[in-house]
Amino acid sequence: MITFNGVDKSFTENRKAVKGLSFTIERGEFFVLIGPSGCGKTTTLKMINRLIDASSGTITINGSPHTDVDIHELRWNIGYVLQQIALFPHLTVAENISVVPEMKKWKQKDIERRVDELLDLVGLDPATYRDRLPEDLSGGQQQRIGVARALAGDPDIILMDEPFSALDPLVREQLQTDIKALQQRIKKTIVFVTHDMREATILGDRIAMMEEGELQQVGTAEELQQNPATPAVSAFMGRYSSQRNLTLKEVFTPTEKSEYIQPKFDTHLQHVQFIVDEHGKSFTTINDGAKQQTVDAIDHSSSIKAAFRFLESNELAAVPIQENGKIIGTVSYKDLARVSIDNQ
Ligand SMILES: Nc1ncnc2c1ncn2[C@@H]1O[C@H](COP(=O)(O)OP(=O)(O)O)[C@@H](O)[C@H]1O
Ligand SMILES: [Mg+2]
Numbered sequence: 001m002i003t004f005n006g007v008d009k010s011f012t013e014n015r016k017a018v019k020g021l022s023f024t025i026e027r028g029e030f031f032v033l034i035g036p037s038g039c040g041k042t043t044t045l046k047m048i049n050r051l052i053d054a055s056s057g058t059i060t061i062n063g064s065p066h067t068d069v070d071i072h073e074l075r076w077n078i079g080y081v082l083q084q085i086a087l088f089p090h091l092t093v094a095e096n097i098s099v100v101p102e103m104k105k106w107k108q109k110d111i112e113r114r115v116d117e118l119l120d121l122v123g124l125d126p127a128t129y130r131d132r133l134p135e136d137l138s139g140g141q142q143q144r145i146g147v148a149r150a151l152a153g154d155p156d157i158i159l160m161d162e163p164f165s166a167l168d169p170l171v172r173e174q175l176q177t178d179i180k181a182l183q184q185r186i187k188k189t190i191v192f193v194t195h196d197m198r199e200a201t202i203l204g205d206r207i208a209m210m211e212e213g214e215l216q217q218v219g220t221a222e223e224l225q226q227n228p229a230t231p232a233v234s235a236f237m238g239r240y241s242s243q244r245n246l247t248l249k250e251v252f253t254p255t256e257k258s259e260y261i262q263p264k265f266d267t268h269l270q271h272v273q274f275i276v277d278e279h280g281k282s283f284t285t286i287n288d289g290a291k292q293q294t295v296d297a298i299d300h301s302s303s304i305k306a307a308f309r310f311l312e313s314n315e316l317a318a319v320p321i322q323e324n325g326k327i328i329g330t331v332s333y334k335d336l337a338r339v340s341i342d343n344q
Contacts, residue, residue, distance in 0.1 A: 001027050002048060002157065002189070007057035009043050017043045018213040021057070027156075028187045030180070032204035034194055035236075040213040041193040045159050048191060049078040061157070076100055079150030079158040079188075083165055085142040087134040093119070093145055094130040100153035118148040121186075123178060140171035147179065151186070160192045164199070176202050197221075197236070201337045209233050222333060226312055248307055249300045251336065252321040254329040297322035298331075308336055 007021040018040040025031045033041045046052040047059060050071055059066050066074060087096045094115045101111045116126040122144040134142055143163060150158050160179075164172045180203055183190050194200055200207045201221040209216045209224060209232070217229035228234035297320035298310055311319060311333055318332035 001025065001060075001062055002191070003060045004044075004047075005058045005060070007044075007047065007054045007059060009040075009047065009052060010055045016055075016213055018047075018210075021215055023208060023215060023218050025189060025191060027062075027189055030183050030190045030192065030203055030205045032192045032194060032200040032207045033210060034197065034200045034207055035210035035216075037195060039210040041195075041210060042161055044210070045161055045191060045193050048157070048159055049075050049080060072103075076104060076153050077155045077157070079153070079155040081143075081146045081150045081158065081160040081163045083162040085134075085139065085146060085166070087142055087145055087149070089134055092131050092133060093137070096134070096145055097149045097152050099149065104153055114152060115148075118151055121151070121182065122148045124148075138171075139167050140175060143167060143175060144178075147182075151188075155188070157189045157191065160190060162193055162195070165194070165196070172199075179203070198337065201334060209236060211236075221337065222317070225337075247301050247303055248298065248321055248331055251304065252300065252329040252331040253335065297327055299323070300328060304336055307331060308333075311336070 002025040004021045004023050007018065008016050009018045010016045021044060033044055035041055043052055047054050048061075048066070050066065053067075061069075088099075091099075094112075097115045097118055098111050101114055106114070115130060119126040119129055124141060124144055129137070129141070129145075134145070137145065146163065150160075164175050167175065176199060179190075192203055194203075204221065206218055206220055207224055208218045211230075211232040216233045217224055219227075224233055225237050228237055298307060300321050300323045302310075307319070311317070316333075318330050318335075320327045321329045321331055
């Protein structure tokens with residue numbers, strides 16, 4: 001658990017880069033810091049591993065001020081992945097990954113085992129990649145090594161500062177999917193900086209939005225969207241969800257068996273399960289059976305905006321889509337959020 005208590009940082013006398021930051025990141029959480037360029041995201045992140053020290057206020061990790069811990073100890077136990085792919089160019093992949101375990105004086109055998117395990121974990125075949133130099137890897141592969149290196153010393157916390165923003169969109173999307181799956185598997189606390197709301201929505205358990213050095217709101221993507229706490233959040237989310245004239249036909253997830261579908265969506269708010277009866281009527285179960293509610297499927301020709309409104313007013317995370325009275329698929333809040341950002 002990482003807690004900021006009234007943290008300020010000034011680089012110059014008359015201006016605070018971040019002001020009065022107070023928030024808590026839970027253990028095992030995927031926590032995203034978002035906001036426009038210059039709002040203080042990197043400064044906030046770097047204060048966690050003391051690459052930058054706060055001017056006032058305190059930061060605690062698992063209850064103790066992190067300034068009580070030896071600074072090297074602290075850094076070894078916090079993985080760090082940067083936007084600029086920052087591998088050591090003259091070291092092999094294995095040597096790059098081994099840096100922290102070697103500083104921690106692990107046994108050579110354990111280090112070798114760890115390198116192979118991590119390469120597997122980030123989706124690269126150890127035998128193929130362990131002895132390569134960074135220059136013989138694609139940008140996406142280098143960033144995977146960056147992630148492996150950050151995990152090498154088995155840290156509890158991983159900080160990631162716009163790690164995928166230099167990559168092309170397809171590679172970026174794949175890495176987003178992979179890092180999310182990886183985090184769910186290894187259950188580390190990840191603090192992830194981005195200025196991309198779509199990325200934040202895909203990855204974040206919770207999102208903290210900053211503007212001009214101040215925290216605006218912490219919540220799930222849905223909470224920020226539905227109940228923006230400040231005009232800055234509202235404007236940011238409004239830009240993000242400004243809809244085009246797309247219809248659901250372009251974005252829904254088709255289902256094979258139109259007479260009976262049972263997709264399940266896990267969101268932070270609710271579990272949603274659709275059951276379609278023989279008359280094509282769909283039942284939506286929320287919170288794993290705690291509450292059952294019948295919703296009408298929405299027509300595939302509806303607009304994205306109408307679908308957003310429908311989900312919001314019914315407090316649903318997803319809804320079935322119908323064409324000529326037949327259920328043809330589903331669309332989730334996240335599906336909609338993705339197309340909105342894609343089409344800005
Ligand atoms: N080392 C520094 N010296 C002076 N000003 C800095 C320094 N680092 C960041 N700043 C200023 O602090 C503010 C926040 O920067 P930063 O945390 O890098 O923003 P972000 O990561 O959100 O783009 C900016 O106004 C930036 O110019
Ligand atoms: Mg930054």
